[in-house]
Amino acid sequence: xxxILIVEDDPRTTLALAVRLKAQGYSTWTASDGIKGMQxxxxxxxxxxxxxxxxxxxxxxxxAATLRRKPQTSRIPIIFLTGSKEPTxxxxxxxxxxxxxxxxxxxxEELLLMIQMAFDPPGGPGRDGLPIxxxxxxxxxxxxILIVEDDERIARALAVRLxxxxYETSMAHDGLAGFRAAVLEKPDLVLLDISLAAxxxxxxxERIQNNIPRPIPMIFLTASKRPEFRxxxxxxxxxGFFEKPFEASALLRAxxxxxxxxxxxxxx
Numbered sequence: 165x166x167x168i169l170i171v172e173d174d175p176r177t178t179l180a181l182a183v184r185l186k187a188q189g190y191s192t193w194t195a196s197d198g199i200k201g202m203q204x205x206x207x208x209x210x211x212x213x214x215x216x217x218x219x220x221x222x223x224x225x226x227x228a229a230t231l232r233r234k235p236q237t238s239r240i241p242i243i244f245l246t247g248s249k250e251p252t253x254x255x256x257x258x259x260x261x262x263x264x265x266x267x268x269x270x271x272x273e274e275l276l277l278m279i280q281m282a283f284d285p286p287g288g289p290g291r292d293g294l295p296i297x298x299x300x301x302x303x304x305x306x307x308x309i310l311i312v313e314d315d316e317r318i319a320r321a322l323a324v325r326l327x328x329x330x331y332e333t334s335m336a337h338d339g340l341a342g343f344r345a346a347v348l349e350k351p352d353l354v355l356l357d358i359s360l361a362a363x364x365x366x367x368x369x370e371r372i373q374n375n376i377p378r379p380i381p382m383i384f385l386t387a388s389k390r391p392e393f394r395x396x397x398x399x400x401x402x403x404g405f406f407e408k409p410f411e412a413s414a415l416l417r418a419x420x421x422x423x424x425x426x427x428x429x430x431x432x
Contacts, residue, residue, distance in 0.1 A: 166283065169193045169210035171201035171227065172245065173219055177268075181214065184272055190279075196220075198227045205237050212263070212282055217246040217253070228260055241282040243275075254320070264321055273387070273409055274317050281325045281412035306332045307423045310351040312342030312368065313385065314360050322355065329416060331423075339363025346372040351380060352423050353403075358386040358393060369400050381422040383415070 168190050172178045175196070182192045193208050195201035197220045205213060213231070217224035224244055231237040241263040246253060249267070257265040263282035266275060309331050313319040316337055323333040334349060336342035338361040346354055354372070358365035365384060373379055383404035384397040397405045403425075404418035 165189065165191050166211040167191045167193065167208065168279070169195065169201065169204055169208060169213045171195045171198070171204075171213060171219065171224070172216045173197060174216075177216075177245075181275075184275070185279075188276060198223070201227055202230060205231055205240065206234065209236065210240060212279065213240055213242045215242050215244055217244050217248065225256065225260065228262065232261070243278055243282060245270075258324065264324055266321075267317060270317055271315070274315070274321060276409045277318065277412070278321045280409065281321065283412070306330055307352040308332045308334070308349065309419065309423075310342070310345055310349060310354045311335045312337075312339070312345075312354060312360065312365070313357045314338060315357075325412065325416070326419070329419075331419070337361075339365070339368045342368050343371050343375075346380060347375050350376065352426070353419060354380055354382045355419075356382050356384050358384055358388065358397075366396055366400065369402075373400075381426050383418055383422065385410075 168185055170178055170181050170192055172181065172194070173196050178194050178196070182194060185192050193204050193210060195204050201215070201219070215224045215228060219227065228242050231240065231242070243263050244257050244265045245268060246265065247268045254265055264278040266278065309326055311319050311322050311333060313322065313335070314337050319335045319337065323335060326333050334345060334351070336345045340363060342356065342360070343363070356365045356369060360368065363371075369382055379401065381403045382400070383406065384402050385406050385408060386393055387408045389407065394405050403422040404415075406415055
């Protein structure tokens with residue numbers, strides 16, 4: 165059982181997080197300030213830390229920096245929480261090497277997705293035991309992935325993990341913007357949510373493929389369990405179909421396979 169340490173000074177947020185995580189099969193520890201958080205991290209050695217940036221007894225960035233300097237805790241992934249809208253925070257989080265950032269209020273689905281991605285890091289083993297590698301070629305000649313997702317927080321979480329895996333990413337948050345970005349940018353792959361503003365994902369996919377000279381591989385994402393969605397995606401030539409919440413390792417593996425398959429020259 166994976167163990168998660170929650171360092172959060174709002175007791176209601178802490179309780180809600182702990183209940184949600186326990187329902188998903190995780191074990192939790194909680195701390196209400198940076199000092200207790202440090203003590204618990206050293207003693208419990210959790211598998212992941214959810215860390216509020218605004219804390220009494222030192223802010224979250226200071227605690228994260230201290231944890232990174234300790235050999236016992238240096239490799240524990242950290243997901244930051246914040247109620248701030250300060251535009252520089254996201255860059256600070258990426259510079260810190262954290263697994264992600266969630267802005268309050270956030271959707272439980274988004275949190276669970278980010279946790280899965282933190283437990284299945286690029287370059288490490290996936291849940292099926294196979295490695296997800298970041299090749300030198302991918303870093304020097306990064307493939308471009310367009311994320312068309314109307315939930316900006318989920319889109320950003322996907323972008324952070326794909327960037328860490330060596331891809332270049334861009335985002336669009338409605339169907340019209342997704343269509344325009346695909347036609348103008350001609351990405352190597354599109355991650356496409358089915359439920360979108362300004363055109364559902366299937367309509368967007370059809371418009372993209374009808375307006376470009378060479379088909380772009382597409383992976384569809386959906387929170388729906390409707391079986392006809394999977395069938396329709398297959399009919400549109402999708403290279404992947406994932407129901408939320410999904411395994412991060414499986415999504416990254418599908419992305420890797422698709423971009424390499426379509427990048428290879430056709431025989432003959």
